[in-house]
Amino acid sequence: MNFEDWYKRSQDQAKDHNISIAELDWLIVAIAKVERLHLKLRDINLSGDQVLELDGLWQQRIKNKTPIQYLIGKTHWRDLELDVSSAVLIPRPETEILIDLAVGMNDPNSDSIWVDLGTGSGAIAMGLALGIKNSQIYAVDCSFEALAIAQKNAAKYNLTKRIKFRQGFWFEPLSSLKSQITGMVSNPPYIPTSEVNCLDPVVRDHEPHLALDGGIDGLDCIRNLIQTAPEYLISGGYWLIELMAGQAKTVRSLLETNGNYQNIQIHLDYDGVERFVSATLK
Ligand SMILES: C[S@@+](CC[C@H](N)C(=O)[O-])C[C@H]1O[C@@H](n2cnc3c(N)ncnc32)[C@H](O)[C@@H]1O
Known part of the structure; x- marks a missing residue:
């Protein structure tokens, strides 16, 4: 033809x-x-x-119904062209807002340590490294395959010195950084298990369920991050996550109940959905 x-x-x-x-x-x-x-x-x-x-x-x-990004092996996110494979979630446009929020919180006059927990393709870690000049970034994922892609993406933009990659569960591989982290950013898996099978087949049949499934109510990973972050953040340090529509108010109450956080704020995405929650450590 x-x-x-x-x-x-x-x-x-x-x-x-x-x-x-x-x-x-x-x-x-x-x-x-x-x-x-x-x-x-x-x-x-x-x-x-x-x-x-x-x-x-x-x-x-x-x-x-394979996503076009997996067929091409690339996607665009902020001003980056990132390699992607079925080992990583395809970074979404709304997640770009996390970088603007983090940059807005950061004090540009001090050196800082930011962490991206559940880095996937490395998109957030790279956005932080480029947006926060005098920062050291740590990017964590439990998936070796995802980390290999994230490292390749960082190398393409000469960011391997600025971003250190660690394999493991959430804060666990960062035990040497207790009470030293300026800010934690995460886009964790947050979809309730029962809803994963109802997702569009383009997502359900191709994107890693490890990146999607947040447990029975979708909040398993978020609860873990609320509970463990106080050991790792400096006083006044930032806690910032993406979540699913409808979860923001519950997460705000979880942060309030924990007692270690203040300045708890909900932020909207491009469609006006309550998509992000931030807080500072007391
Ligand atoms: C929703 S994806 C986010 C990927 C990327 N940060 C983004 O925004 O496009 C969640 C990521 O968390 C990782 N993950 C899931 N459970 C984890 C755990 N217990 N510890 C560390 N990473 C985990 C997954 O492998 C996946 O890469």
């Missing part, structure tokens, strides 16, 4: 399956290495093998 016929058929498939044409165009630009403008002007000439390769990937998007 020539490119023009394949492209028309693929656009129809996208419409039939409610997939944005932008995903198809992104696949073509990334895999066939053509300029977006040339695609728009139909000024491209692909071999039969190239069209076959594109079609193989596109059918995985249509039939298996």
Whole structure:
């Protein structure tokens, strides 16, 4: 099949399956290495093998519902181009707000230590390293596969000296930093177990459940972070997480009940959803 016929058929498939044409165009630009403008002007000439390769990937998007980012192996987040695989959650646009919140909290005149717990692709750790100049970042994940991707992403942006990677459970691999951490940022798994199977198949069948499943009420990891952070943060240190719509008020009461936190605040995402909670250690 020539490119023009394949492209028309693929656009129809996208419409039939409610997939944005932008995903198809992104696949073509990334895999066939053509300029977006040339695609728009139909000024491209692909071999039969190239069209076959594109079609193989596109059918995985249509039939298996594989996210386009996994097929391309890359995604864009803030001003970064990150490698992704099915070992890591695809970083979401709303998570970018965590970086702005952390940068706004940080005192630019002091050196600081920030940690990204559950780093996945390394997106948050890299955003922190780039946004908070005089900081040392620690990025933790229990998944070796995720850490390998995060390290590769950090190396691409020359951030391997600024970010130290640690494998383990939440704060556990940071025992040498007790009472020294300026700020903790985390986008932990927060979906209640019973809801994971109801997610869109693009997410449910492809993204790691380790990154999604937050236990019976979705709050297992968040409770752990509330309980353990006081041992690790400096007095006045920051606690900042992303959570699911509907969880913010419960998390605020958990922080209040814990007794070690003050300045507890709920922050909205781009859609006005209560998506983030921050607090400072007393
Ligand atoms: C929702 S994903 C967030 C990934 C990335 N920070 C982001 O925002 O795109 C949660 C991450 O937490 C990691 N994780 C799950 N349980 C963990 C644990 N007990 N200790 C450390 N990391 C954990 C998962 O492997 C996953 O990478």
